[in-house]
Each structure stands twice: as C-alpha cells, then as structure tokens.
Amino acid sequence: MGAAKRPSKPSTGSREKQLSLDRPKAARIGEVRAALGQLSGKAALYCSDASIARYLVARNWDVKKATKMLKKTLKWRSEYKPDEIRWDEIANEAVTGKIYRTDYFDKSGRSILVMRPGVQNTKKAKGQIRYLVYCMENAILNLPHGQSQMVWLIDFAGFSLSNISLHVTKMTADVLQGHYPERLGVAILYNAPKFFESFWKLASPILEPKTFNKVKFVYPDRPDTNKIMEELFNMEELESAFGGKNQATFNINDYAARMREDDNKMPLLWSPDNSALASEPYVMNKDRAQEDSSGLKSEETSSEKREETDSESENREETESESERGETDAVSGKKEETEAVSGKREETEAVSEKRDGTETESEKGKEAENSSSAVELTSLPVEGKGITPAYKSGCSSSDP
Structure with missing residues (x-):
C-alpha cells in the first residue's frame, strides 16, 4: 500500500497572506518564548514556534495560560521521557492490534492511528496509556512535511460493556488535551453500539469543546455518515473493516519490524544536530485561520476548567497506583x-x-x-490519575 499524496506547498502569494495574518500571533509566540526563559536540549527542540503556537491555539491565544500549559508539558516530558519509549518495552500491549499506525495516510496527508478497544488485552491503565503515548510519538514522527495532525479510526467491532472504563477514558483525554494540543484532526467512532451512547454522554464533559467537535460517529448502514469516510480517505487504501477496499489485516510481526525501524529514527529527531528546528516559523494553515477567526467563546471557559483539572492532576499523581x-x-x-x-x-x-x-x-x-x-x-485522599505527551512542529515533518 502506498502513502497518500502529500499536500502541496502554498504559493508565494498565499504564503505572504498567511504571514501577514500571523504577525500579531507571532508576537504572542515571542511572549511565550520570553516567559519560558532559556531552554536547552530537548526542551529547546520541542519549543519551536510551531509547537508554541499549538499551545496558544489550545488556550485561545492567551499567553499566560498557554505558557502555563506548555511548562506542564515540558516538566512531564522530562520525567516521563515519551521519546525514549521503545517497541520492546510496550510490545506486549500491541499483540492484538488494539492500537497501530497504518502504512497509508488520509487525503490530507495525516497519519492514521487505528484503535480497536474490543481487543483490549491488558488490565493496567498505566501500561495502556504508555502504549498510547508511544503510538502518538510514532504517528507524529511519520507526519509528512506541512502536516501537524493525525486521524484516529476507532473500530467498535467486538466492543462490550466490559471494555468501558471512564478512568482510562479520562486519562486518554488528559494525554491528548494536555500534552498533544492540536494534534488530533478528527476521531472517527465507527459503528459504535447503542449502549455506548450512555457512556458517551457521561464521558463528553471530560472533553474540551474543540476536541468534542472533532469526534464523528460513522455507521456502515447510514449513507450520510459514510460520506465522511469517502471525503477523508482513499477508499482503495482504507481497510475493509471501515468500508474500504483494502483486505489487509493487522500482522504483529510485520508491525514490529516497522516500529523497530522507527525506533532507530527517533533519536535522530532529538539530536543536537536538529537544533535549528527550534526556530522553525509558524505558518497558519487555512483551516486554522478560519478556526481562529471564529472566536469560540467556549474555549475560554474550557481552558479555565482545564487549569482546574491540571491542578487536581498534580495531587492525584501521588496516588496513581x-x-x-x-x-x-x-x-x-x-x-x-x-x-x-x-x-x-x-x-x-x-x-x-x-x-x-x-x-x-x-x-x-x-x-x-x-x-x-x-x-x-x-485530609481525605484524592483519586489519582496519569498523564501523557506531544511534539513536533505544525510546519515540518521533522519539527518536534
């Protein structure tokens, strides 16, 4: 299966227009950078202009809130070390194909993570989240030039009530929203069972409005929702489980070989030789420009709620076990x-x-x-929870 066609680069006139739109935002990127102070090593690589911009977008371009959010991620990355997770550490989590990166992209050139919660094979949330982090880092590593987001394809085949965990769902949301802002382009919930609707209503408040709006329900017996798949994917490449024509199935041995190759690429991304990436300019793409100009009021409230959740998270980490x-x-x-x-x-x-x-x-x-x-x-104890990662520029496939 070949990779999806890469998005073309913007024309000179289009780029000048984008840069013009970005000038006020570039000033805010500078403010965040100044607030972060002197950075070195992986922290400096991570905080490219594009990366800082993603945190600003997540906090509605509020410099103070974006800086606070980014500092939490930098602290988390220095302790959790997501870029140092290797295949052999998490291979046991992957054997059933519950999460894997496809070898094809969507029509926009975004990496695709297939998720099959119905074939969950472990019980410890800590291990499940660590594997999710590994998959996120790998998906970002393989983003093509000019693309910063990924797609989640969630297959509900074999899903039952026993697979439902509000705790793991919340931890997943914390990882995605707290440490991978603006990395999810769209999440497809494919053929979700009727009983999932009740759980979704319970879990929805965990999601920020922008994340919630990226979730799309698709049912194979409803032509109106199937159009979503046709618009997003090349049906020749898309797996048959999602209505595509590709009959290939997950093979753990083949996938392990691919992941070990990527494990060898990861240190190169974070080597000092890539220090120039820290100054990679942020260029706002068309979709993001429209999103920013819409002035979503809900994001302000959402960011405030997020800060409260982050505060609780710091206390809860002590009782994670x-x-x-x-x-x-x-x-x-x-x-x-x-x-x-x-x-x-x-x-x-x-x-x-x-x-x-x-x-x-x-x-x-x-x-x-x-x-x-x-x-x-x-003095009552507070329930614990875990968190998880982010990296790479929205402008370059090699920008952390």
Whole structure:
C-alpha cells in the first residue's frame, strides 16, 4: 500500500497572506518564548514556534495560560521521557492490534492511528496509556512535511460493556488535551453500539469543546455518515473493516519490524544536530485561520476548567497506583467525598461570618468542633490519575 499524496506547498502569494495574518500571533509566540526563559536540549527542540503556537491555539491565544500549559508539558516530558519509549518495552500491549499506525495516510496527508478497544488485552491503565503515548510519538514522527495532525479510526467491532472504563477514558483525554494540543484532526467512532451512547454522554464533559467537535460517529448502514469516510480517505487504501477496499489485516510481526525501524529514527529527531528546528516559523494553515477567526467563546471557559483539572492532576499523581484500578464507582465515590468537603467548608464559613464579638463560650466551642470536622474531611485522599505527551512542529515533518 502506498502513502497518500502529500499536500502541496502554498504559493508565494498565499504564503505572504498567511504571514501577514500571523504577525500579531507571532508576537504572542515571542511572549511565550520570553516567559519560558532559556531552554536547552530537548526542551529547546520541542519549543519551536510551531509547537508554541499549538499551545496558544489550545488556550485561545492567551499567553499566560498557554505558557502555563506548555511548562506542564515540558516538566512531564522530562520525567516521563515519551521519546525514549521503545517497541520492546510496550510490545506486549500491541499483540492484538488494539492500537497501530497504518502504512497509508488520509487525503490530507495525516497519519492514521487505528484503535480497536474490543481487543483490549491488558488490565493496567498505566501500561495502556504508555502504549498510547508511544503510538502518538510514532504517528507524529511519520507526519509528512506541512502536516501537524493525525486521524484516529476507532473500530467498535467486538466492543462490550466490559471494555468501558471512564478512568482510562479520562486519562486518554488528559494525554491528548494536555500534552498533544492540536494534534488530533478528527476521531472517527465507527459503528459504535447503542449502549455506548450512555457512556458517551457521561464521558463528553471530560472533553474540551474543540476536541468534542472533532469526534464523528460513522455507521456502515447510514449513507450520510459514510460520506465522511469517502471525503477523508482513499477508499482503495482504507481497510475493509471501515468500508474500504483494502483486505489487509493487522500482522504483529510485520508491525514490529516497522516500529523497530522507527525506533532507530527517533533519536535522530532529538539530536543536537536538529537544533535549528527550534526556530522553525509558524505558518497558519487555512483551516486554522478560519478556526481562529471564529472566536469560540467556549474555549475560554474550557481552558479555565482545564487549569482546574491540571491542578487536581498534580495531587492525584501521588496516588496513581491506587487509581489504576480504574473503577468508575470508586471515582464517583471520591467525587462525592470532595463535594462533601466543599459543603462542610461553606457551612463553616457561613457560621463564622454570622458570629459577632459577643459569642458565648458555647458557640466558640461549636466553632472549634466545626473547624475540627472540616480539617478531618479535607485530609481525605484524592483519586489519582496519569498523564501523557506531544511534539513536533505544525510546519515540518521533522519539527518536534
């Protein structure tokens, strides 16, 4: 199977227009770079203009919020080391073909990750997320020149209630939204079962509005949704499981050979010889220009919610081993305890405001009792969660 036709480069006039549109945004990229301070090594390679721009887009071009988000990713990358994950470390996660990169691209030249949750073969969320990170890094490594995004093709064949995990779904969203902003172009949920709709309603609030809008449901018995596939993919290359004409199936041995070849390429991308990539200019493509000009108000609210989630994430990392059980009812229980803490605090503050300088000793005793109760509640443990990565420029296939 051959690779999809690469997108053509913009004409000189088109490029000048893009650069003109980008001048105010280029200033904000400079502000973020100044706020980051002196960078070296992989951090400097990662923070190209294009990479910084993706974080600004994710935070509606708010410099302060984008800087905070990017700093979290840099910290995460230095500790998690996503670019150092190798095939032999995660091969056991891949044997069933639950996630793999295709050897063809979509019509826009985007890398494609096929996901089959119905053939999940492991139980630990930590290992599942680490394999997802490896696949994301590999998909970005193989992006062609001029492309910065990928496509997720999610096949629900064999999917059952036992495959549902709100915990893993949330961890996946944290990885994608927190450390791979603007990397997902579209996610196709192919032939999702009816019972998945209830889970989707529960999981949807986890997604930021922009991410939510990239999710498309496609059903083989509905011509209107099948048009999505025809618009996105070359049907000769697309696998038959998704309505295409390609009869090839996943072969673990062939895939392992491909991944080991890519493992050898990864260190070259992050070598000091690529230091010039850190100054790669950001050029806004047509779709992104339209997206920026639409002024989505929801993104502002979404970014604020995201900051709250990031804050919770820092505390939850300490108890990650407990969170790997991934039971939805346990998550719900912890949320109820947290709400109880909040309620107790509000009651204590309300009582405190009503008291005046002539409180009786009895009332003071009750105040101490309430304070003690609040302290006990606030000491409750918080459910843990994991996070995961990003890299490479939106302008060049070799830009981290």
